[in-house]
Amino acid sequence: MSLTTQIKEFALDIGYSKVGIIPAESFPEYIADLTNRQEMYSFYIKGAYRPLLGAEPRSLMPKAKSIITTVYDYSQKNFPKELTEKVGRVYQARCYNAPPERINGARPQLMKNFLRQLGCEVGEKISLPERLVAAKAGIVNYGRNNFAYAEGIGSFIYLTSFVVDKELDYDSPSFVVGCPEGCSACMKACPTQAIYEPLKLNPRRCIAFNTFITQDRMAGSYIEPEIRDKMGTKIHGCDICQEVCPRNQARLKEKLLEDEFLVKVAQDFSLAKILNMTDNLYLSRIQPLMYNYIKEKKYFQRNAAIALGNLGDPAFIPDLSVAMHDPEELVRGYAAWALGKIGGQLAKGILTEGNRRETSEFAKREIRDALLRIE
Template sequence: MSLTSDIKEFALDLGYSRVGITTADSFSEYAAIMQSRGAMYEFLVQDPAVWLEVSEPKKLMPSAKSIISLVWDYSQKAFPEGLLGKVGRLYLSRSYNAPPHRINGSRYQLMLDFVKKAGCQVGQGIFLPERWAAARAGVTTYGRNNFAYAAGIGSFIVLSSIVVDAELEYDTPTVEVGCPEGCTACIKACPTQAIYEPQKLNPRRCITLNTLFTQDGMPAGLSSHISPEIREKMGTWVHGCDVCQEVCPRNRERLQAKLPDDEFLVMASRDFSLTKMLNMTDEFYETRAQPLMYNYIKERKYFQRNAAIALGNLGDPAFIPDLEQAMNDPEKLVREYAAWALGRIGGKLAKQVLETKRNLETSENVQKEIEAALLAV
């Protein structure tokens, strides 16, 4: 067999659903599009030159000739109802940027080792526009919701790539939108109108971004603050969001399929609750939050903030005692959003809690949230 055939066969043996090969040529169109989006994407990178860098694999690796594009299907097992609508399927699958000591991280490492042993030099630390690479390698098409789709699977996939110095056999590109003609289901369903046109997303309005990237110390004006308008539309999502994928007709078959249980997730769902995330113990953080949601959030206060928003949006007075407990948290961020959630739930008991805490609170930001919440109850 040829080297290309060997690589593809090994990838499929590892469990990858699709593998394609494309050239290491420039992704200049990608760079131009990203630069044209302006301030919406500044949080990702402040230096516009970086878009040019990631779009030119050969500048990062002069010997680069080919890109191996790999597709992992993370929807092969069912996701428990108790976790859906709270944590995105991608994160529940533990397959996105998985560490090497976990099964999904070791799979990619095995692929790297195979390619190296086959005599290829492998590019190190090269960030690529994965959806563009996969479409050019003929393994995915685009969706109007900005996701990549693999035939027979849908958009519940993780893409990864390997840049090598070998000239391999290249696949026919599938750089096209595969959505049904005229379908705008994802645009209509997006709670925050983050998808403002087909294939165009304002990430600052995206629920996923607001659950993950709104942290202090981030670039381009991002902070831990989430605007009240966005909070009210976040529903119960605390890490990611699947809405635009759930309504997509291209995912219907997989979403309706009877799939085997993921026993780890079944076990995790028994212990998982928004109230436990709000008033998080060390054990919950180590055994439930981090194994499922290790990608972007390292400080527990952001998990707690997201849980407070979710509880507020549920509007159930039964959560008032949990939110009252959170009003004693040492992190002022947690107290701010617990106050907002109490105002969102409303009622006599919520008002009593807010009035009591107003007299004790020392943080100016928390006091402002309490005053705003009191106006809402």
């Protein structure tokens, strides 16, 4: 059996749905696209992933010869509705940053071990443009919503690549947009118009990005009020442009098995609980589920405050009142925004009281803006 066949069969055996292979050449089109839009993507270009270097794999691994790319289908079980209205499916599926002792971290580790057993050197910490790699290998094609779609699955997939120092047999590309002609359902459904033209996303407007790039270490923690208004109840990710997509309807309508783990998790995912969560809830339930994509508790609390404001239900005023005493100014400021959005005399009284004792400039500004919206 050839090296290529052994690798592909192993990948399929450990649960990947598709596997393809391309030469480890540079991706000049990706470099040009990121560079042209560096204002939008500066947080990513300058961040720890170093995508411009990853787009030239041999700059990080001079012996690189091939890239093996895989599709993992993370939508094989049902996602509970109580979670889906708040958390994107890929995060519920625990695909990003999974540690090796969990299944989605163990799978790539098994793959690397196998490649090494076959005598391959395997690159580490090379952030590849995964969608482009997979399209070049013919295992996905693009949707106008910027997601990659795998035949027979849809866009609820997670792509992982491995760079190796061996020459292998290469696959043919599938550089097509596989969408029905004239469809723009994703662009119309996006609440923030983040998809500003087919295949072009402004991450600064995307709800998903706003839930997690707005961390101080990445792009500052501030979320524009105009975006907050449109975040609905999303606290980690957003699947709207995938949910409306005709290419995902077969999977979304399929009768799938319940995911018993997520059903249990969903019980702890009430917005009010997250707004004022204890360290114990955060460490035992929220943070392990998300594997640190959002690094600190306060960002989840901020997002929960926004979601409660968007629900507009006065029943949550007592929870927001508690959050106005949170040790984090970020949480107090966004709780104030939410109270302003819910409005009414009770909310106004809590904001006025908060304004008297508040010492943070940021939170004070949010309180004043909230009061202005009520008056």
